[in-house]
Structure formats: structure tokens, C-alpha cells
């Protein structure tokens with residue numbers, strides 16, 4: 161069962177798994193056709209979650225749902241806590257009750273992204289700077305507390321097709337260029353953009369290999385937001401001139417955006433024998 165199958169990551173996992181497994185999923189507000197049976201679910205309603213589990217009786221639960229917008233989490237920390245912490249605990253209890261395998265999608269934002277001299281490995285100290293990062297880290301702690309066989313996947317700047325057409329990091333660039341907006345991108349903010357189809361492949365391989373633990377799941381190349389946006393523009397037939405370079409250090413966003421969240425996913429590659437790609 162994929163919680164949040166209407167989101168970019170959940171939908172890609174649905175697409176990758178639907179022909180080989182009996183997969184169902186949930187949506188909250190957006191009933192997109194993602195090729196699997198979808199149930200409406202509000203994570204904040206514990207009784208509704210319990211009824212969902214009683215009905216589906218899942219043996220694997222992939223949690224891709226939650227509060228995923230960094231600025232929104234800053235504006236509404238209570239909501240972020242309810243979705244990324246409280247609901248995660250409710251889900252953990254149900255996963256245990258059904259003796260299911262729990263997979264939690266986490267984020268590179270659990271790291272600070274400042275004062276580092278190499279890419280983050282799984283054991284590095286987490287020091288989130290945002291409400292989003294803090295709540296995701298609390299979610300991770302709960303998953304570890306409840307399940308011995310937990311899988312926690314820390315993903316980064318997800319790109320690829322989303323059911324809404326607006327969730328992929330590349331879709332955001334293209335949509336903005338198509339609207340003739342001046343797309344501004346930071347030259348001093350670095351990420352390892354991750355293909356959503358690769359994330360889905362990783363989930364399947366980790367599950368089929370019966371792996372557990374925490375894994376960084378990211379693309380093989382660290383780029384600035386500006387380099388990423390230029391790559392996306394050019395690959396889609398637009399000029400780099402559609403992207404304007406700006407500096408994070410001069411931006412009002414500098415307190416909630418981390419300069420360098422580069423991660424290493426060597427641990428993952430060793431266990432799944434699959435090389436993640438970078439398309440731009």
C-alpha cells in the first residue's frame with residue numbers, strides 16, 4: 161500500500177509496481193488516475209487510517225504522504241507536525257499491528273547543509289534547519305523506534321513526471337519558462353537531483369532484496385539549482401537565457417534553504433547493484 165500515491169514519488173512507485181504486485185494507495189485531495197486502486201485518506205484522522213489498514217490488510221506500507229513544502233511547513237508548523245510526526249506514529253503502530261514492512265520516505269533536509277567538506281553519508285549527524293527537516297527527522301526516529309526491519313530512504317530534489325504536472329523539480333522549471341516568467345535559480349545552492357523513476361526502482365530492489373536500514377537515495381551528480389535549471393531548459397529545447405542566476409546568500413530564503421545538501425549513496429549502490437542516473 162502506497163500512502164500518498166497521488167504525489168510525484170508515490171505515483172512513480174505505483175507505476176513501477178502495479179503489474180507485479182497487488183498494489184493500492186491513497187490520495188487526500190487529488191484523485192489522479194495512477195493505475196492502482198486509490199482510497200481517499202486524511203492522515204490526520206487516526207480512525208480513518210485504522211479503517212484503511214483493516215480494509216487493505218497491507219503487508220508492505222510505503223509512506224510517501226505528508227507535508228512536503230518547506231515554506232508551507234515554516235508557515236504552519238502545527239500542520240507539519242501532525243502530518244510528518246503524529247501521523248507517522250499512528251502509521252507505525254498500524255504497520256506493527258499488521259506485521260507489515262514499513263518504508264518511510266525522508267529527505268536530505270534532515271542535514272544542515274552548512275560547514276561540510278564532503279557529501280553526507282548515512283551516519284552523519286542530522287541537524288535540520290527547518291520545520292520541515294525537523295519534523296522529518298522526528299518521523300525517522302519513530303520509524304526506527306517501532307520497526308526493527310525499517311527502511312528509511314532519504315531522497316533529494318525529485319524530478320520526473322508527476323500526476324499534477326507541477327511537482328517535479330524539472331516540471332517547475334519548464335512550466336515557468338512556458339509562462340514566460342523569469343525563472344530565477346541559485347548558483348550557490350547545491351543538490352543531487354534524483355529521478356523519480358530511479359527512486360521507484362530503488363524501492364523495488366530494496367524490498368525484493370529484503371534490506372533494512374537508512375539509505376541516502378540520490379542522483380550521482382551534485383549541481384547548483386542554476387546548473388540544474390539550465391540543463392532542464394536546454395534538454396527541453398529552450399535557451400539557458402530563460403534562467404536567471406541569483407545568489408542564495410543574498411536571498412530572503414537563506415535561512416530556510418541549505419547551501420549544500422550533497423549526499424553520497426554508495427551504501428545503497430552496493431546493496432542494490434543499480435546505478436542511479438542523472439538526465440540533465
Ligand SMILES: NC(=O)c1ccc[n+]([C@@H]2O[C@H](COP(=O)([O-])OP(=O)(O)OC[C@H]3O[C@@H](n4cnc5c(N)ncnc54)[C@H](OP(=O)(O)O)[C@@H]3O)[C@@H](O)[C@H]2O)c1
Pocket residue numbers: 163164165166167168169170186187188189190191201202203204223224225226227228243265266267268296315316317318319327
Ligand atoms: N519532492 C521532493 O523533491 C522531495 C525531496 C526530499 C524528500 N521528499 C519526501 O518524499 C516523500 C514524498 O514526497 P513527494 O514530493 O512525492 O510528495 P508530494 O508530491 O508533495 O505529495 C504529497 C502526498 O501527500 C498527500 N497528502 C498531503 N496531505 C495529506 C493529508 N492530510 N492526508 C493524507 N495525505 C496527504 C498528498 O495527497 P493529495 O495530493 O491527494 O492531496 C500527496 O499524495 C515525502 O515524505 C517528502 O518529504 C520529497
